Amino acid sequence: MIRLNRSRIVILTLVVVTILLGWFGRDLGKTLDARWLTKFPSAWVIPFKSYISSAMTWLIEDAALGPVSFTDVTRAIAWLIEQPYNLVLTLLADGFVRGQGNEAQVILPAISWIVVIAAVIALGQYCRDWALAALVGACFIYLAVFGQWDSAMVTLASVLIAVPIGAGGGLMTGIIAYRHPTFERIISPILDLMQTIPIFAYLVPILFMFGFGPISALVATMIYATPPMVRITTLALKAVDPEILDFGRMAGTTQRQLMWRVLVPSASHSLMVGVNQVIMLTLNMVIIASMIGAGGLGFDVLAALRRLDIGAGFEAGIAIVVLAIAIDRLSQSFAERMGQVHHEIPGTWITRHRRTVLVLVLLVLTWVLGQFSPLLLEYPENQTITTGAFWDDTVKYLNVNYFDTFEAIKVFFLTWFMIPIKTVLLGIPWPWAIAMLTLLGWHAGGWRLALLCGGMASLILVSGLWSKAMVTVYLCGASVILATLIGVPLGVLAALNKRAGAVINLLIDTLQTLPSFVYLIPVVMLFRVGDFTALIAIVLYALAPAVRYAAHGVRSVSGELIEAGLVSGCTPTQLLRHIRLPMALPEILLGINQTIMLALSMLVITALVGTRDLGQEVYIALTKADTGRGLVAGLSIAFIAIIADRLINAGARQARIRFGLEN
């Protein structure tokens, strides 16, 4: 079947040579007495990290514009964010307190758990129906009953502050980018970078500027969660029907009227999808940001992980999941509701806002009656249920009885899959690797892409992180291979079989709602720390896009093509092999691309279980508060992500051009 024309032979030879070089690279270096081939000499390293660190020190200590120093600016920003945050935190968790320490006097307690639950139920009913109300209500009741209420409210407070600022800021930036193409061209690569640099890398400088605490965490969260909103805003505005734009102008609107009365309302549905994204990213980030003092559920998980207290970690982890599911479902149905139109109910304000009134009445009631019965304000501690012991026992049981099985699986994968990849990647002499990358770039997208690939790879090299980068590529690559092998068939199955599709969709939906942290807990319990644990956590986290895109690609193959195949007498297998899969290839490639991005972002989190890659470098930098080290390692990860992204996109585009889907 494979036609052996000349270019295929060349490519094949190069691949084989690369693998052989990798396998024997180290020995080759030894025999030639040229160890620098596989190990970049430290004398040639350019010390980017110390440059950055000293620049940072200068920024914090000396930088000033006239009388206003840089720290003044950061302090002002921190103050601005702190005010609303403190208010919400007071309302949800702390209560209004006068005085400090033992003399503290509660003026007004925090909003009662009863009111919060009533409010989310009302919101669920407003956004969709009683089923949703029951779901979110159950989620919040879970938080109370299982003793996670206080931490959950701290997390919720962060989300409530970060989301409006992130979504609003994203909307504004997106609008400016829509109006001024030059601005868009400037921020587009910055957004790329913001999304591909692992979060941890910019936790370090933020820590420097805003200090340890919830404000730093909020700032980091916003930086992380805003870029998709900017993008979605620009895209949504561009996607507004040009006729509507023409109509707006012909009606004689001013610039501002055109934007706020014509374009933004017309795009509101897509914009709400963006807000949902911001919410989910925020939730994910708030958990991660507990490392720099965000507190809340994330801190509970982190603390439990550090203690290896499986039970507690699992409980807090489930609480995160429950909170995430509730918030996700709520915001999704709210977005849907915004997209539809509803006839206004006539009547007074009170009849129109019955739910709001009810919740407010309940709030006042609990505040007043709470004086007499604390039950109305706080869920009684002795009524909470803990499952910690149960989880501990389960893990113990599994480990006692199935230890050999787990160990066998682990060893099998390590010996036959992971270690070979690692050896090859670490053994490839760096000049050859960079040459190959450049060649690949040239082949996929011309000299520009070649330059990008070669340049970024060289930058990683000269910053002295080559071997760590290779470990990153190995871990990420192995996970992506596994995720693709599992995800693409699942996606194809979901597209072809309705019942399987429903099950798979549910699975993927759940996987996507979970914050990345959570994946670590069960895996660590079963496989302890190490590369294999990291691999599984990454695969779980990065599986979703592979499935989604494959399913979408297979589903969107045109019906006419399928019919043409059927009429020609294709068997179902032939139909899949000759029509569905080739036509879905560009989509599948994009899915793999997304999988790679997610895998890279998960790498840093798996540093917690003791990997030895760039993620670990970033994590160490965070614990040592070493800005330069963290940023350089973070940027290196971003470079790997960018190279992979551009190469795959170029490949997908070539495939689409070949099928005439794009020219």
Added chain:
Amino acid sequence: MTPKTKLSCRNVWKLYGPKAESLLRQNPNPSADDIRKAGVIGAVRSANIDIAEGEIFIIMGLSGSGKSTLVRCLSRLIEPTAGEVLFDDADLLSTSEKELIEIRRHKMGMVFQHFALLPHLTVLQNVMFPLTIQATPKPEAKAKARDVVELVGLKGREDNYPRELSGGQQQRVGIARSLVTEPDLWFLDEPFSALDPLIRREMQDEFLRLQERLHKTIVFITHDFEEAVRLADRIAIMKDGEIIQIATPEELVMHPATDYVAEFTRHIPRSKVLTVGGVMTPGVKGEGEPIPQSTRVSDVAERIIAADAPIPVSDGNGQIVGGIDRKAVAHVLFGAGDAA
């Protein structure tokens, strides 16, 4: 007495491409070849149009012929590369952004192919929209909007949202919205093309009924020659960005300027285009009730064929100017190519 010219354009060009402006500066009248060689796309080439007050002027062309671009140049939604557009004898292209907004608010209205209704507003709010942005007092805006909604036959649907209406009804909203500011100049960009044939027919009748009451100056875009012939006072036919011929429907059928135009007219039933005045024999006196000379042949064909003698034809003042017999009608109905 010729009526006043409402809108005209002189030598309007719209070229797309990085070298568009420099090409026109070097050569004010480039040929199709020149344009292709410069790597530029000629969307509108040297358009000259005069549209009289109260006229229904139709721009007809297939997709890609540049008709939409031309109408957007006329309304200055698109900035022409060169040329001038005169609206009420004032140069539209040199007006400031502020004046342009004023002109659009009060003197122009536009209807769109896919209706361009705002999905989040009700019918009434959509119709009110042009008034809302001018900050017209709400009661006044509401009253005006209700009037036009009634005019287009949508009374009772004021509180529905666009997606709850059929295509024809949605376009009625679009029409009402474009009329609510009482504009002088009315642009309709393929208003009926997205509708089913039956509804299209109904809307065309509705459109003629409206125009009889309102007497707007109308620029109407279509790709449907039959529609053009049915509605137009004059038609401009466009091909590849160029206006090939501007004429009344009758002239187009009788004297097509090029084979391309003739190709369109070939499938049009002549009796629906030609008027009695065009095919009568001058000087002949007939008997019976006279027929006005602007009547379409198809409307009176049966009567003429049934009559044994020629029937007199009168001009606008009731003067008998000639007669028409069954032979002339038969020639129109069944005759080969050259009916003239």
